[in-house]
Amino acid sequence: VQLQASGGGLVQAGGFLRLSCAASGRIMSNSPVGWFRQAPGKEREFVATINGNGYMIYYADSVKGRFTISRDNAANTIYLQMNNLSPEDTAIYYCAAQFPGNVVASRQISDYVYWGQGTQVTVSS
Numbered sequence: 001v002q003l004q005a006s007g008g009g010l011v012q013a014g015g016f017l018r019l020s021c022a023a024s025g026r027i028m029s030n031s032p033v034g035w036f037r038q039a040p041g042k043e044r045e046f047v048a049t050i051n052g053n054g055y056m057i058y059y060a061d062s063v064k065g066r067f068t069i070s071r072d073n074a075a076n077t078i079y080l081q082m083n084n085l086s087p088e089d090t091a092i093y094y095c096a097a098q099f100p101g102n103v104v105a106s107r108q109i110s111d112y113v114y115w116g117q118g119t120q121v122t123v124s125s
Contacts, residue, residue: 001024001026001097001114002023002024002114002116003021003022003023003024003033003095003096003097003114003115003116004021004022004023004116004117005019005020005021005093005094005095005116005117005118005119006019006020006021006022006119007019007020007119008092008093008119008120008121008122009120009121009122010122010123010124011085011121011122011123011124012123012124012125013085013086013087013123013124013125014084014085014086015085015123016081016082016083016084016085017082017085017121018079018080018081018082019035019079019080019082019093019095019119019121020077020078020079021033021035021077021078021079021080021095021116022076022077023076023077023078023095023097024076026100029052029073030052030100030101031052031097031098031099031100031101031102031114032049032050032051032052032056032097032098032102032103032104032105032106033049033050033071033078033095033096033097033098034046034047034048034049034050034095034096034097034098034105034106034107034112035047035048035049035069035078035080035093035094035095035096036093036094036095036096036109036112037089037091037092037093037094037121038091038092038094038118039090039091039092042091044094044109045060046060046107046108046109047059047060047063047067047080047093048060048063048067048069048080049069049105049106049107050069050070050071050078050105051102051103051104051105052073052102052103054070054071054073056103056104056105057069057105058105058107060107062088063082063089066082066083066084066085067080067081067082067083068080068081068083069081078095080093080095082121085121085123086123087123087124087125088123089121089123090121090122090123091121092118092119092120092121093118093119093120093121094115094116094117094118094119095115095116096109096112096113096114096115096116097112097113097114098111098112098113099113
């Protein structure tokens with residue numbers, strides 16, 4: 001069971017990035033997958049989540065309208081499109097998955113049992 005996040009980088013305020021999370025097959029087709037982030041000196045926080053069939057999606061208020069989560073089960077990949085980035089979005093972004101078979105996508109960090117290694121997103125002003 002593995003998750004591999006990629007796509008982070010340095011971008012100017014107002015710019016965009018697309019993060020990808022490559023997941024093993026067992027996770028990909030049956031598990032809700034979420035994105036979380038952790039800024040320096042702060043606790044890890046929820047960003048967005050999507051359930052297995054893609055019909056249940058939730059966002060943190062801070063990213064609603066700017067970020068879009070999606071998944072391609074055939075490609076075993078979950079995406080986070082991030083637009084209109086601000087310096088407040090600077091953090092390490094992690095993808096994580098719940099147990100396979102869970103039908104409800106959760107906003108709670110404690111519900112996620114598989115974690116990727118994180119990818120750094122830095123937004124300059």
